[in-house]
Amino acid sequence: MRITPHNIAKHELVGLSIHIVDSKDPSHVCRQGTILNESREMFQIRTKRGVVKIPKGACVFDMTLPDNTVVRIDGGLLRGRPEDRMKKRTIRSW
DSSP states (O other), rough: OOOOOOTGGSSSSSTTTTEEEEEEOOOOOOOTEEEEEEEEEHHHHHHTTEEEEESTTTEEEEEOTTOEEEEEEGGGGOOOOOHHHHHOOOOOOO
């Protein structure tokens, strides 16, 4: 299944470009890079300055899909283990 703005929360996110547009921690805002790994609560992102861990629930992200579409998503919708998130039947709207 192709990744689209409507089903992004059910897809594998590793490899996507990410930009943090808002965060409870001001030091995370404006960081950008590529998602290397994801756990239940964190993204591991490769930036120009190295690899950083960013909490999902505290941030709002802009993600660039393979077709260059940019999607803004609240990190709270992405919380949970990736394999469990993919199995969910419904995801609350954003």
